[in-house]
Amino acid sequence: MKLSPEIVRNLYSSLYCCYPFSKWDLPLPEEIDFQITYDPDVMGTYLYDTGDDFEHTITISSARCGHLMTVITTLSHEMVHMSFYRRKGDKWAQHGKEFRKRCHMVGLELGFDPLEL
Numbered sequence: 528m529k530l531s532p533e534i535v536r537n538l539y540s541s542l543y544c545c546y547p548f549s550k551w552d553l554p555l556p557e558e559i560d561f562q563i564t565y566d567p568d569v570m571g572t573y574l575y576d577t578g579d580d581f582e583h584t585i586t587i588s589s590a591r592c593g594h595l596m597t598v599i600t601t602l603s604h605e606m607v608h609m610s611f612y613r614r615k616g617d618k619w620a621q622h623g624k625e626f627r628k629r630c631h632m633v634g635l636e637l638g639f640d641p642l643e644l
């Protein structure tokens with residue numbers, strides 16, 4: 528599929544309204560810079576406070592996400608990262624036990640394989 532920031536922003540808006548994302552007090556879609564990259568090494572990224580205009584940046588790589596479902600699960604993964612942005616230090620960048628627990632919650636609720644998140 529041909530990806531655009533608008534598509535990802537709208538997918539974000541939908542996921543934002545779904546439990547458990549709806550309980551995590553995530554930023555509004557307009558507070559996030561959505562970017563499409565062509566990075567063969569990563570599926571997506573979440574970056575907090577890079578010093579740019581937006582406090583939050585989510586990238587999705589069109590080199591790795593060719594289908595809608597892959598975009599949705601990648602975006603979900605980055606949204607779990609984002610759900611830790613208020614925590615001290617670089618908690619939002621980690622894939623620790625709490626991160627995995629939240630991925631499991633998302634997978635269970637929305638029908639994704641939590642191991643793919």
Ligand SMILES: [Zn+2]
Pocket residue numbers: 604608622
């Ligand atoms: Zn990650």
